[in-house]
Amino acid sequence: MAKIEHVFFDLDHTLWDFEKNSDLAFQKVFEKQNITIDLDKFLEVYKPLNLEFWRLYREEKITKSELRYSRLKNTFDAIDFEISDEVIDMIAIEYIDFLPHFNHLFDGTFEILDYLKDKYNLHIITNGFEEIQAKKMESSKILDYFDVIVTSESVGVKKPNPRVFEFALEKANANANNSIMIGDSIEADIYGAINSGIKAIHCNFEKEAIENSDFESITALHELKQYL
Structure with a gap:
């Protein structure tokens, strides 16, 4: 990494x-x-x-x-x-x-964002509704951690469509080789990123059994420190 x-x-x-x-x-x-x-x-x-x-x-x-x-x-x-x-x-x-x-975050959210913010450029890619995603982040006091926020509605297609990831990379002035995606959906986040040439880490907070996975998984946010 x-x-x-x-x-x-x-x-x-x-x-x-x-x-x-x-x-x-x-x-x-x-x-x-x-x-x-x-x-x-x-x-x-x-x-x-x-x-x-x-x-x-x-x-x-x-x-x-x-x-x-x-x-x-x-x-x-x-x-x-x-x-x-x-x-x-x-x-x-x-x-x-x-x-x-309502502003409940997963355990370790502020800890991991504080850990990452000075080492990397942090961004959001979400399929959630355009009109409320920024409000969620503002209410939960995490909005200022992120440089670029991309919603599927702003692109016109949804993850895992490669156009979402291409749009996000362009907006963040990043490329696939120097980027990584972290998310809970194997289909939308993980394979969406991998199929776009981006590394990915799966958030498996429910600790579900995953057979023959070709990607890394974490069961808590603080585990990201092992990779980043």
Whole structure:
């Protein structure tokens, strides 16, 4: 890793604790909307559906508005909770409004960013929605660590499309040989980077079994010190 000058991070599920912050945002929305439903039951169904709809969104098979509506509609249908489309649309809007105001980060985020900031140029590449990613980083007080922030919406395609990584390299005045990508998604972050000629480290915080991997993995952010 001696040649590395630029470190690109994913945001959600890598530095910013999306699951914890998302749960809190839904709790606030349901309280505001007086939705009498067991939140844990809702989230148990919602989370795998959300991942599936994000996959479709990443593959350009659904639009952003379809993602935001369908993941909620399908969840409510699955748990037999009757709710109008009007309220679903309101939940979708308020969820996005509330989400960036919760600021939980993964353990070791500030420690590793402080460790890296004087040695490398730090950047963000995220598939998250354009209108809230900077707000998330500002709320959690990590925005100033990063020189370049690239969202998929600003490029017009999503990770793992090589155009996202090419755009980020150009904007950061970097090249593939002196850069590394760190993220949680094997498909979007790791192979997206590797297929663009960029080294990558997988954040496997759930310690899931990975067979025949051809990339490095960490289970906590402080482990990055072994490589950088």
